[in-house]
Amino acid sequence: MENKDIQVLINGQEFKAKEGELVIDIARRNGIFIPALCYEESLKPYGACRMCIVEIKNEGVKKKITTSCTLQAFDGLSIETDSEEVLKHRRMLLELYLAQAPNSEKIKELAQRYGVKKTRFKEKFRENDPLNNSCILCGLCVRVCNEIMGAGVIGFIGRGEKTRINTPFFEKSDLCLGCRACAEVCPTGAIKFSDEGNIRIANSWSNTSVELKKCKMCGKYFAPSKLDEKIDSIYYYRDKNNELRDLCPDCRRKVITKRINLITENEVERYAK
Ligand code: SF4
Ligand code: FES
Structure with a gap:
């Protein structure tokens, strides 16, 4: 049976979706950028990197900040992809990843996009790392x-x-x-x-x-x-x-x-x- 048609609000804009659809997919389909490191459409959602967090704006929902790659849409769901709270968490994560993978250009690029130029955490350089000190263990x-x-x-x-x-x-x-x-x-x-x-x-x-x-x-x-x-x-x-x-x-x-x-x-x- 096909899932019900629903409406969701992303950053205050209404979008059509199917009930149970992942929020990250709805956002991508509509050209809304949500950074994601461990999401791969062909695999079951896993929620490891937490980079894709969004803030749920609906009243009565306990977990306000959650990963959009595991969040299933329901009718009337309202989320913000770049709220102050989201950006605060995301920047902290980027600092952690900059320390964990200090050689990764891709992490550096993403950090720059969010205005994170350096990390307050100790960088983890490993001698002769086969993954070139670029792995975030996602x-x-x-x-x-x-x-x-x-x-x-x-x-x-x-x-x-x-x-x-x-x-x-x-x-x-x-x-x-x-x-x-x-x-x-x-x-x-x-x-x-x-x-x-x-x-x-x-x-x-x-x-x-x-x-x-x-x-x-x-x-x-x-x-x-x-x-x-x-x-x-x-x-x-x-x-x-x-x-x-x-x-x-x-x-x-x-x-x-x-x-x-x-x-x-x-x-x-x-x-x-
Ligand atoms: S090498 Fe590290 S960062 Fe790359 S996919 Fe594997 S676990 Fe993730
Ligand atoms: S993309 Fe990694 S938790 Fe969603």
């Missing part, structure tokens, strides 16, 4: 690796102050698919990969390496073979003889465009007769 990379890619390569290591994200015992992993999903979702740009010839190296994960497939048309290395095998094992009905699967995205596009043009030309000829 856990997004771990969740994507586990819940979307089903690989489970990385996790939280250690406790308290010493908590880190990496492969078990900081060792190379046999499970890594080289998909780079962790690096794509990381909000602080902490995770590094590099491609060298036919090898992709997960620099942040103890230089774990995977082989890349070569494009049959242009010879460029483009996708990890292990990832291809994993996709085959899930989509077992995938056509293994389809020549397109051995082509890089650019060449694939060229071949498809050529085929479409050919079909169109044939059609034109057919109708011209």
Whole structure:
């Protein structure tokens, strides 16, 4: 059954939404910026970084400041994304993150946007940090690796102050698919990969390496073979003889465009007769 249509107020402006929809999604859909570090639409809301906080303005609601990535909309909900209270909390969080991830340019940029130029907390520099002192421990990379890619390569290591994200015992992993999903979702740009010839190296994960497939048309290395095998094992009905699967995205596009043009030309000829 489809959810009920409702109206919500964001910063005093009325918007249509569906009951139960996440407030962050409603805001984004309507072009309202709410900073978010650990939110990823394809995963269940988690509420780890608290950067997406908003203030609820409705009477009788106990929790006034809450995370918009976990807040489900109801009819008449009224929130403010940048109230004084929200900005106070958000600036404090940014100071904490500046100390936690002192090398992250993305955190610095966000801090600047909110007028936070430095932190009052002690910066945590770690020697030879595989995540370049840029990790805020939001856990997004771990969740994507586990819940979307089903690989489970990385996790939280250690406790308290010493908590880190990496492969078990900081060792190379046999499970890594080289998909780079962790690096794509990381909000602080902490995770590094590099491609060298036919090898992709997960620099942040103890230089774990995977082989890349070569494009049959242009010879460029483009996708990890292990990832291809994993996709085959899930989509077992995938056509293994389809020549397109051995082509890089650019060449694939060229071949498809050529085929479409050919079909169109044939059609034109057919109708011209
Ligand atoms: S590496 Fe990035 S995604 Fe992973 S926990 Fe750290 S900040 Fe979050
Ligand atoms: S984005 Fe909402 S808590 Fe992190």
